[in-house]
Every structure is written in structure tokens, then in C-alpha cells.
Amino acid sequence: EAVEASQEQIEKLDSTLHCYVTTDAKKALEQAGHIQKKIDEGTLTGPLAGVPVALKDNLCTEGMLTTCSSDILGNFVPTYTAEAVRNLERQGAVILGKTNMDEFAMGSTTETSAYGITRNPWNTDHVPGGSSGGSCAAVAAGECFYALGSDTGGSIRQPSSFCGVTGIKPTYGTVSRYGLIAYGSSLDQIGPVGKDVADCAAILEAIASYDKKDSTSVKRESYDFTSALVDDVKGMKIGIPRDYLGEGLDPEVKSAVLSAAKTLEEKGACVEEFDLSLVEYAIPAYYVIASAEASSNLSRFDGVKYGYRTKEYDGLHSMYKKSRSEGFGPEVKRRIMLGSFVLSSGYYDAYYLKALRTKALIKQAFDKAFQKYDLILGPVAPTTAPKLGKSLADPLKMYLGDIYTISVNLAGLPGMSVPCGTDSKGLPIGLQLIGDCFQEKKIIRAAYAFE
Numbered sequence: 530e531a532v533e534a535s536q537e538q539i540e541k542l543d544s545t546l547h548c549y550v551t552t553d554a555k556k557a558l559e560q561a562g563h564i565q566k567k568i569d570e571g572t573l574t575g576p577l578a579g580v581p582v583a584l585k586d587n588l589c590t591e592g593m594l595t596t597c598s599s600d601i602l603g604n605f606v607p608t609y610t611a612e613a614v615r616n617l618e619r620q621g622a623v624i625l626g627k628t629n630m631d632e633f634a635m636g637s638t639t640e641t642s643a644y645g646i647t648r649n650p651w652n653t654d655h656v657p658g659g660s661s662g663g664s665c666a667a668v669a670a671g672e673c674f675y676a677l678g679s680d681t682g683g684s685i686r687q688p689s690s691f692c693g694v695t696g697i698k699p700t701y702g703t704v705s706r707y708g709l710i711a712y713g714s715s716l717d718q719i720g721p722v723g724k725d726v727a728d729c730a731a732i733l734e735a736i737a738s739y740d741k742k743d744s745t746s747v748k749r750e751s752y753d754f755t756s757a758l759v760d761d762v763k764g765m766k767i768g769i770p771r772d773y774l775g776e777g778l779d780p781e782v783k784s785a786v787l788s789a790a791k792t793l794e795e796k797g798a799c800v801e802e803f804d805l806s807l808v809e810y811a812i813p814a815y816y817v818i819a820s821a822e823a824s825s826n827l828s829r830f831d832g833v834k835y836g837y838r839t840k841e842y843d844g845l846h847s848m849y850k851k852s853r854s855e856g857f858g859p860e861v862k863r864r865i866m867l868g869s870f871v872l873s874s875g876y877y878d879a880y881y882l883k884a885l886r887t888k889a890l891i892k893q894a895f896d897k898a899f900q901k902y903d904l905i906l907g908p909v910a911p912t913t914a915p916k917l918g919k920s921l922a923d924p925l926k927m928y929l930g931d932i933y934t935i936s937v938n939l940a941g942l943p944g945m946s947v948p949c950g951t952d953s954k955g956l957p958i959g960l961q962l963i964g965d966c967f968q969e970k971k972i973i974r975a976a977y978a979f980e
């Protein structure tokens with residue numbers, strides 16, 4: 530019934546919203562049948578058994594097209610499934626399909642997809658955010674019960690905020706990246722997008738695991754997150770970076786975030802403002818590091834091993850060049866060029882190394898803050914969802930919209946977006962809660978109390 534309900538919504542809404550790039554209704558129903566049998570026999574229990582999920586299209590799924598919303602992977606059917614997805618399958622999840630995203634997760638609006646835009650279910654003239662825009666819009670529109678996204682620089686939290694749903698980016702190393710098509714490997718994390726905090730906690734509990742196949746996977750002491758679902762923030766120390774409330778922040782977003790802080794204060798948390806520092810360096814450092822890693826990661830798409838190959842060419846180099854020129858879209862090419870430039874000899878020290886040093890300083894600034902605070906609270910994004918067609922013309926301006934999310938990735942921290950109201954146009958606003966490494970439970974506790 531859950532699968533059918535989601536499929537009815539897809540049938541009704543997806544021709545307008547375009548949350549999905551691939552669906553397989555028949556396979557999902559078959560799968561649901563098998564799982565139902567196991568539930569009836571009592572061999573499959575647990576909260577996610579039979580619950581339908583949508584997967585961002587950068588998560589490899591055996592036998593199912595995985596495109597990264599790029600022409601270069603337009604024909605790519607993986608021979609294996611991402612570990613996070615396998616963890617869900619072991620719990621009896623039913624996969625409805627693959628969701629639209631910015632090409633290779635590069636973008637903030639889901640408009641860089643090679644397969645067309647996704648619309649925001651709250652107002653279809655607006656973007657859903659990105660890059661996990663398809664996943665977040667699908668949850669908001671009831672086209673799935675929950676979804677997985679990936680967050681390299683805000684891509685779970687920002688579209689969750691724009692679509693009025695809840696999303697967590699876990700501590701780096703918590704969810705295996707095996708089978709996640711890499712963008713910026715030192716920043717990428719898979720995480721849940723759900724209707725509320727309790728759903729996200731349960732999903733995170735299911736997907737998080739130690740995995741030998743991911744060399745950056747961390748063996749955590751515990752993978753329990755749901756025990757933090759208690760309505761109690763008494764005595765919790767919460768800091769709001771003053772630097773997150775300044776210029777560029779929409780006054781309506783600011784007032785919603787400050788009123789959320791007030792609610793937590795009324796519930797017994799101690800909330801105060803502080804200076805985080807270095808905030809203005811996060812965007813340049815992130816775009817240097819993420820693009821550098823992307824330029825290296827994306828060199829594997831050469832038309833030889835898998836993916837798109839140009840039809841006519843004259844020798845090996847011409848084949849590489851034409852396949853890549855035709856297969857990648859403009860935003861991806863921009864990042865590859867920027868990344869290759871900052872890694873090239875003569876510029877490496879001036880840009881890449883400097884960005885790495887900045888990253889270390891940003892981590893230190895957070896370390897200092899977490900000596901004093903349990904959590905950091907702030908906005909997810911400076912504005913609510915912009916109108917379609919307004920962002921790509923000025924990429925630098927679009928990058929500035931990542932100001933509050935990307936330092937969390939640079940420092941490897943967990944961060945969550947929780948709905949905290951709407952603006953005067955009726956568009957959702959997200960509250961961001963940031964914790965120290967491995968402190969997801971504190972985030973979940975505060976988010977649950979607030980919600």
C-alpha cells in the first residue's frame with residue numbers, strides 16, 4: 530500500500546515536478562510483494578521494512594540506470610549497489626527509482642541536470658534547491674516516504690530547507706561512500722531526507738555502518754541515533770555565530786531562525802551569540818578543494834571504460850576530447866577547468882595548498898566553539914528558494930548561497946536542516962543545527978525538541 534501510494538503521487542505529480550529521472554514501478558511492486566511475505570512470516574521486522582525510498586542518481590544501483598544526471602553516464606547501469614543502499618535493502622526497503630540532481634552534484638538548484646529541471650512542490654515557479662533537489666522535492670510531494678541524498682557542500686541541507694523537509698549530513702566517515710559516484714571525496718557524505726526528525730534518525734541508523742570498502746569509513750562506538758528522540762534540551766548550550774546573521778541574510782529567514790532559537794531557549798537550552806570567525810573564507814576554500822578533487826575524480830570518464838563515447842573520432846586523444854566535450858555540461862566543465870588550474874604546477878601552492886590550510890583553520894575555529902557549546906545554530910541558506918532560471922547566469926553569486934553549509938563539510942561535522950517556518954511568499958525556511966564530530970545525537974535531540 531505504501532508503494533502504491535507513492536506511485537500514485539508520482540503518476541499524478543511527476544510530469545510537472547520531475548523529481549525522478551528513472552522509475553521502475555513493476556520492479557518496486559514485485560519487491561514490495563516479496564517483502565510483505567517476509568513481514569507476514571515474521572522474518573523481516575524493523576521500522577523500514579516495506580517502506581518505499583527514492584535514491585539520488587549518484588548512488589549506484591545494480592541493474593538500474595545511474596546517470597548522475599549527466600549525458601556522460603546516460604547509459605551507465607552499475608554492476609553493484611552502493612553500501613548505504615544495500616544497508617537499506619537488508620532492512621527491507623523498496624526502491625521506487627532514482628532522483629534528479631545537479632549534474633555530478635555540482636550546483637544549488639537542480640538546474641544543471643542534463644535531463645531537465647525539477648520544480649519546487651511548494652511553488653512550481655521556484656527551484657527545489659540542490660544538488661539533491663529531486664530527492665527533497667520527492668519527499669515534500671509524497672512521491673516517496675523518504676530519500677537518500679549526498680552532501681558535499683550543503684546538497685542535503687539546502688534543498689531540504691527549500692522544500693520544507695528534514696535532512697541530515699552525518700559526520701564524515703559515518704556512512705560508507707562505496708558506490709557513491711565521487712565529487713569531492715574528502716567532503717562527500719550520504720545522508721537521509723525525511724518528513725521529520727524521527728524518520729531521519731531511523732534512516733541514519735539503518736544506513737550508517739563501518740565498511741572496509743571505504744578507506745575513510747570510521748568504526749563508531751555506536752550506531753544508535755533513535756534513542757536521542759527525547760523532548761529534552763534542558764541545559765544544552767547552543768551558540769549562534771554572529772557571522773551567520775550579518776549582511777546577505779534575508780530578514781525573513783533571520784527572524785524565523787531567531788524565533789526557533791527562542792523556542793529552544795524556552796525549552797531550557799542556553800542560547801547565545803558568539804564570533805565563529807573565518808566564515809568569509811569558507812566559500813573560496815571549498816570551491817578550490819571541491820573543484821580540485823572533482824577534476825581528479827572525473828578524469829575516469831574518458832569514453833573507454835564505461836559511459837558515453839563519441840560517435841566519430843580520429844585517434845585516441847580525439848576520442849577522449851570529443852567524448853568529454855560532448856558528455857559533460859557547462860557547470861561540470863567549469864569545475865574541471867578550475868580544479869585542474871589550482872592543481873597545476875606553479876599554482877598548487879598559491880591556491881590548493883592555501884585552501885587546505887584554510888580548511889584546517891576553519892576546523893580549529895569549530896573545535897574552539899565546541900569547547901563551549903553543544904551545538905551551533907543558524908540558517909541553512911541566506912534566502913528561501915529562488916525562482917527558476919535566475920541562478921545559473923551568475924555562478925559566483927550562486928556559490929555565495931552556500932556560505933552557511935560548506936564549512937560543515939570542510940570540518941567533517943554533522944549538520945541538519947529542520948523546517949522552521951515560511952516566508953511571506955509561503956516558501957519554507959530551514960533551521961541548521963551543527964554538532965561536533967560524532968555528535969549527531971545532540972543534533973537530533975535538539976531538532977526533535979524544536980520540531
Ligand code: GLN
Pocket residue numbers: 634635636637659660679680681682683684685712819931
Ligand atoms: N552547491 C554545492 C556545489 O555546487 C553543492 C555541492 C554538494 O553538496 N553536492 O558544489
